[in-house]
Amino acid sequence: MILLCLTLAASAQERENHPRILSIYHGLDPLPPRATRLCGLPPAANQDGMPVVFSVQVDGDTISASAFAVETSSGEIVTPLCATLRPALEPLEQRTVLLIGEFSPADALPVSVEIVGQLQDVNGNSLVGLTGKKVTALESGPSLVYAERFSPSQSRLAGECPEQTVQAVQLTWEGGVTGPQGTDLAEAQRTAVTILLDDGKSVHPLALGDDDPDNHVIACIAESSPAISVSVVAGFFHDPGDDANPETRITVISKMKE
Template sequence: MQNLDMNARIARRASRLGAVLLVVSGAASSLACDSSSSEESEDSETSEGSGESEDGDGSSSSSGTTGGEEDTTGEDSTSTESSTDATGDDTDTDTEAGTDGGAPAVELLSAYYGLDALPATATALCGVPVGGEDGMPVVFSAQVDDATLDPEDFIVETQDGEELVPLCATLNPANEALELHTVLLAGPFGTAQAQPVAVEVVGVLDSVDARPLQGLRIEDITPLEDGPSLVFAQRFEPDTPGLAGECPEGTLQVVQLTWQGGVTGPGGAALGEAQRLGVSVGLEGGGSAIPIALADDDPDNYVLACLDVDEAAVFVSVAPGLFHDPGDDENPETMVGVE
């Protein structure tokens, strides 16, 4: 009995131990699964972290690319600035080139529709028949190079819009050394009822110092019925080449008057006392002087005022009604500065 009881107790203990072992084994298995799941979760998190890091690297790389694009844009901007600087340099160079020599641009100062019927003697000035044609002197601010002068250098625009080439363009009769600013144009330019409206230099015409006159244009043409006005005046020493013997002894300075067209006394008479006394020369100190003589009395548009004072002349004024053009139209009151 005791052996049976002992065996029964052993069997029960074994059964209990087996149950415990089963429980322990199950717990261990559960722990192993949990551990594996945890490791997988950690691996997953690590992988995700690594992915985020890669994304971050990718983002950084993309940002770097953007920065590179910005740098490229910056380089383009620098290139543009360089181009602008180069343009600026070119502009400065052009400006400097335009001012080489220091001479100002030449101006077309006057166009004077002085005669609607030139005398037959004008043919001698032009070298081609121009008797009965219109005569129109044009005055430039610089002397004209005769070697570049040709009628085709000019067009005269008529009132109805027609553009005419003159039959003649000459520096005669104002062809002395200190003259040469005035070109006489001759041709069928209009009538008293339909007068010319513009003159333009269209050919290769130069001044004596090689400044271009091409492109100069004037639309303010003095009409046929008006008399001549002064265009400009220049001051010279009495011993200037070209003035020898022109003025009387005692002359200390000479002022050359340039009119719009040829001038004489009334009816073609020589210049006299009335004309001399009608010229007043303003002086640098504020006073004025009357010329002691008027010289170079030939039928062109230049007159010399001979002065016996050495204080510099600064302007000239002329009373009206004293100087007449070839059509016998008299001058208005007129005044110009002295260069």
């Protein structure tokens, strides 16, 4: 089992070098009209929210709504009204672009997203041509799509974890997560998360940090053996529509110098 996880971790590390769309989450239909203020626009009714998570961090200065083409099940191509990194703007985040637009007109549903205009990652690499053809449906609930392991001394993690923390894993979900009905993450969510360590032990995080309603959560870990995968029990992490997560698991990519 451990050998398999190590193999998967190595494979995940290799894939990280190839930019791709990790997930497209049809997360809330309709959004509150004020959500368009995230893009500096006046309130707009009847808009859907759809976070798109990339395997790389995205250069926010290159983001525009016209860079994205959303295809619906009716064959229509929709240009979003708004595209923004908000609210996931913290330095270790910036890989989730929230699209706002009319992506489910009549009985149609979004089925894919393609990058058709200028968009770059933080290293200046073009993301034009990337396509995601799997859209998670509204009622499915959010799953984990990415996990990175950092030293808790990483300056961009300041204040997120208790002093006893030896390593921290940033968990990226398909969409924003909270407790049920928008409540803060609590003990139920902490104990729903299990980390498999390199020494074969499975532990719960010491604490969960970065408790804001975006799609990133920090698992603070007291043990020194490297985290190699994370699993979460179904039913504890809720999206903005209050849909709970299915059982989900992700391999951890290390950003620590061992």
